[in-house]
Amino acid sequence: MISENDWKQEQARLKQVTETLRTKIEELAPEVSGLRNQVTDFAKKFWEDVTVNTSTFDDFEETLYSIRQQEALLSERERSHKQRLQRYNNMKRMLPSPYFGRIDYEEKGSPESEQIYIGVSSLVDEDGLGFLVYDWRTPIASMYYDHSPGSAAYATPGGVIEGTMLLKRQYQIKSGELRSVFDTSVTIGDELLQQALGRGADAQMKSIVATIQKEQNAIIRDDKSRMLIVQGAAGSGKTSAALQRAAYLLYKHRGRLRADQIVLFSPNPMFNSYVSTVLPELGEENMQQTTFQEYLAYWLGNQMRLEDPFDQIEYVLSAAGDSDSAYEARLQGIRYKASESFLHALQHYADWLCQEGMLFSGIWFREREIITAEQMAEQFYSYDSSIKLANRALLLRDWLQQQLASIERKERKAEWVKDELDYLDNEQYEEAHKAVLKKYERNEAVFDFAQSYIDQYEDFQGTEQGEGDAYDIADQEEEHLRRMIVKESFAPLRRDARRYKFIDFARLYGQMFSENASKYAEMTGTDEAGLPEKWAEICAQTRAKLSGSELLYEDATPFLYLKELVEGVRMNTDVRHVFVDEGQDYSPFQYAFLKRLFPRARMTVLGDFGQAIFVQSTILHEADSPLARIYGPDETRLIRLVRSYRSTKEIVEFTKAMLPDGTDIVPFERYGGKPQLVRLSNSGERAARITSDLASLRAEGFDSIAVITKTAAEARAAYDALSAEGGEELRLITKETLTFEKGVAVIPAYLAKGVEFDAVLVYDASAQTYSRESERKLFYTVCTRAMHRLRLYAVGDAAPYMKQLDTSLFEE
Numbered sequence: 011m012i013s014e015n016d017w018k019q020e021q022a023r024l025k026q027v028t029e030t031l032r033t034k035i036e037e038l039a040p041e042v043s044g045l046r047n048q049v050t051d052f053a054k055k056f057w058e059d060v061t062v063n064t065s066t067f068d069d070f071e072e073t074l075y076s077i078r079q080q081e082a083l084l085s086e087r088e089r090s091h092k093q094r095l096q097r098y099n100n101m102k103r104m105l106p107s108p109y110f111g112r113i114d115y116e117e118k119g120s121p122e123s124e125q126i127y128i129g130v131s132s133l134v135d136e137d138g139l140g141f142l143v144y145d146w147r148t149p150i151a152s153m154y155y156d157h158s159p160g161s162a163a164y165a166t167p168g169g170v171i172e173g174t175m176l177l178k179r180q181y182q183i184k185s186g187e188l189r190s191v192f193d194t195s196v197t198i199g200d201e202l203l204q205q206a207l208g209r210g211a212d213a214q215m216k217s218i219v220a221t222i223q224k225e226q227n228a229i230i231r232d233d234k235s236r237m238l239i240v241q242g243a244a245g246s247g248k249t250s251a252a253l254q255r256a257a258y259l260l261y262k263h264r265g266r267l268r269a270d271q272i273v274l275f276s277p278n279p280m281f282n283s284y285v286s287t288v289l290p291e292l293g294e295e296n297m298q299q300t301t302f303q304e305y306l307a308y309w310l311g312n313q314m315r316l317e318d319p320f321d322q323i324e325y326v327l328s329a330a331g332d333s334d335s336a337y338e339a340r341l342q343g344i345r346y347k348a349s350e351s352f353l354h355a356l357q358h359y360a361d362w363l364c365q366e367g368m369l370f371s372g373i374w375f376r377e378r379e380i381i382t383a384e385q386m387a388e389q390f391y392s393y394d395s396s397i398k399l400a401n402r403a404l405l406l407r408d409w410l411q412q413q414l415a416s417i418e419r420k421e422r423k424a425e426w427v428k429d430e431l432d433y434l435d436n437e438q439y440e441e442a443h444k445a446v447l448k449k450y451e452r453n454e455a456v457f458d459f460a461q462s463y464i465d466q467y468e469d470f471q472g473t474e475q476g477e478g479d480a481y482d483i484a485d486q487e488e489e490h491l492r493r494m495i496v497k498e499s500f501a502p503l504r505r506d507a508r509r510y511k512f513i514d515f516a517r518l519y520g521q522m523f524s525e526n527a528s529k530y531a532e533m534t535g536t537d538e539a540g541l542p543e544k545w546a547e548i549c550a551q552t553r554a555k556l557s558g559s560e561l562l563y564e565d566a567t568p569f570l571y572l573k574e575l576v577e578g579v580r581m582n583t584d585v586r587h588v589f590v591d592e593g594q595d596y597s598p599f600q601y602a603f604l605k606r607l608f609p610r611a612r613m614t615v616l617g618d619f620g621q622a623i624f625v626q627s628t629i630l631h632e633a634d635s636p637l638a639r640i641y642g643p644d645e646t647r648l649i650r651l652v653r654s655y656r657s658t659k660e661i662v663e664f665t666k667a668m669l670p671d672g673t674d675i676v677p678f679e680r681y682g683g684k685p686q687l688v689r690l691s692n693s694g695e696r697a698a699r700i701t702s703d704l705a706s707l708r709a710e711g712f713d714s715i716a717v718i719t720k721t722a723a724e725a726r727a728a729y730d731a732l733s734a735e736g737g738e739e740l741r742l743i744t745k746e747t748l749t750f751e752k753g754v755a756v757i758p759a760y761l762a763k764g765v766e767f768d769a770v771l772v773y774d775a776s777a778q779t780y781s782r783e784s785e786r787k788l789f790y791t792v793c794t795r796a797m798h799r800l801r802l803y804a805v806g807d808a809a810p811y812m813k814q815l816d817t818s819l820f821e822e
């Protein structure tokens with residue numbers, strides 16, 4: 011603690027800052043609400059000030075110009091309103107706790123030291139010349155995280171500033187009151203960190219700006235690496251670092267980087283909700299959050315039924331009803347299709363398709379094949395052999411559009427059109443009549459600007475039929491109606507052609523898996539000897555799914571990749587930063603794909619190979635990891651986090667002993683009870699015992715508890731059994747669950763990834779349920795979700811990974 015005199019000074023200083031904040035908030039309040047009204051009024055009046063006049067071409071352009079001008083004015087007002095509102099909200103956010111740290115710093119060559127108070131946002135004094143509080147993201151504030159008192163330096167755009175840190179102080183301020191002050195010397199207050207970590211779990215993740223650790227700060231402020239890889243133990247703060255990093259980047263590149271130019275790939279939708287409040291808490295807008303599955307589903311549309319990664323892992327964990335051989339083949343297939351070798355195989359396949367083998371679907375209209383697959387193939391292979399696959403597909407697409415246009419024109423005279431004409435109702439006739447009249451008068455009102463623009467342009471150019479008085483109105487009406495009918499019938503064909511539906515992607519992808527390994531080797535330039543042992547079975551499984559219009563999860567990314575090789579790459583050049591959390595669960599193939607998709611983005615991949623529960627995992631931390639190859643060693647940086655903050659020392663000691671290379675993991679000095687193994691004589695006892703344990707844990711004050719099972723089926727059974735025992739307010743979590751809430755959750759292991767609970771009860775930790783060596787990491791992941799208490803229940807032998815542990819690490 012500090013001296014009484016210092017305490018008084020700190021209180022006086024807090025009072026002064028709080029008053030300044032209050033005054034500024036009061037000053038800004040009317041302005042902010044006034045601006046809001048102005049913007050709303052202006053938006054309402056938007057159309058009043060725009061003159062819509064489309065009588066002539068010039069009028070039309072004038073109208074467009076006037077709209078643009080109004081738009082520019084509106085967005086300028088919105089921008090200025092947004093900035094002021096942000097300042098106002100930041101100050102309101104600061105009011106209960108304006109700062110959390112202070113350093114006294116004497117710059118080399120400067121006669122005196124400066125007191126630097128650090129908070130979630132900056133605050134300048136009344137005359138606007140000095141900082142009362144520095145934003146934690148300013149360069150000078152970095153010393154708070156990186157240094158202890160003594161020599162200390164920080165980097166600025168103008169170079170490194172050197173000097174001496176004379177004091178480092180931490181504050182706990184709640185509801186505007188100074189609660190405690192600590193002077194620290196070695197690391198940032200273990201005191202504050204102790205308190206932060208000792209708290210209960212929350213339904214939403216919290217920001218950690220007051221207690222960021224040095225190694226985490228390196229992740230947050232890295233601004234050089236194209237690929238930043240973070241391999242960190244469970245609970246080491248990877249997700250936290252990622253979120254503060256996003257806030258840092260938004261601050262540092264303010265005005266150049268928008269929140270929607272940062273994308274976070276998370277493991278599941280519930281995790282999205284769990285982390286979604288951190289950036290707003292830090293005064294920033296949320297970045298784009300998505301899952302890889304959402305992305306795949308979006309681009310694959312509804313052409314195929316897409317398996318999700320959770321169904322895949324359920325299969326891997328349970329595989330009910332499959333022979334050992336089928337199971338093994340599927341696993342081999344997952345591994346192979348996740349590999350870089352398969353990526354290269356697909357690239358080679360695309361080259362091969364330039365010579366032969368493209369597969370098309372004929373275009374049918376009214377039960378007639380109007381353009382056949384053979385015609386398309388002939389046209390496709392008539393292009394010069396030097397033209398790339400995607401360009402040929404584009405040429406073919408244009409050719410098809412022309413063919414369709416010409417068939418469409420001929421079709422207007424067809425007998426079926428006459429039949430349709432006869433069935434048109436009066437209203438449609440009337441519309442046609444009006445349309446023809448309007449054309450004469452050229453005074454059509456313009457609502458659909460683009461279409462009307464084109465129509466009017468064509469009219470002015472006289473490119474449409476029927477100009478002048480060549481036809482009388484009745485003829486023109488019929489002509490108009492015929493054109494309308496055929497156009498409408500051809501619209502889906504044109505749309506499908508635009509979307510490359512004429513390429514039979516399912517067969518094209520399936521063609522590789524013809525079971526003939528030599529043919530595959532020829533098409534893909536692969537060495538036949540390097541194929542998985544169960545190749546024939548992998549082929550059969552893949553084809554069987556494709557024939558039912560289903561796509562296994564392991565096929566989804568390669569399938570989309572092949573589609574892109576043919577259709578051309580879909581790139582998002584707007585996104586500047588891609589964050590991948592739980593990065594070990596993505597395949598090398600998926601990473602290569604992400605790189606193509608976001609060519610202008612830097613990547614931050616955070617993960618833990620110790621929690622790699624999917625078959626297709628990627629090692630993050632080795633020099634020759636596929637991840638390090640993506641941008642090459644010069645642009646790649648690897649940071650390791652070994653300190654684990656989430657769990658008590660006892661839980662970390664227990665869990666790390668289960669991992670072969672877990673010795674590096676360092677627990678934080680926070681204590682609780684040892685993990686407990688509860689042995690049951692039969693499964694009937696389990697539900698009763700867990701129900702009573704839930705009640706006692708709640709009585710102890712733990713209000714976020716998870717009963718974690720291995721699979722979804724087991725979670726459902728556990729939920730039913732516990733409910734039957736009278737367990738109340740249980741929440742069954744499924745892959746569809748969107749929000750994370752406090753209370754008791756019954757949840758399958760793979761959905762508990764990334765989140766944490768006060769207490770974790772492992773529903774069935776017996777050797778019967780966890781037996782495979784491949785499930786060791788799943789078991790580890792489950793146990794590392796616990797912050798304060800961990801209990802494991804087993805009938806018979808406990809999981810083999812526990813058997814190998816020193817018995818002093820847990821209680822029975």
Ligand SMILES: Nc1ncnc2c1ncn2[C@@H]1O[C@H](COP(=O)(O)OP(=O)(O)OP(=O)(O)O)[C@@H](O)[C@H]1O
Nearest residue numbers: 218221222223244245246247248249250655656764
């Ligand atoms: N510097 C810190 N100050 C305070 N709390 C921290 C700090 N670092 C991590 N924590 C806390 O530790 C817990 C684990 O953090 P986080 O979820 O970010 O870890 P993780 O490495 O992503 O974990 P996992 O891989 O197991 O999902 C969280 O409660 C987080 O708030």
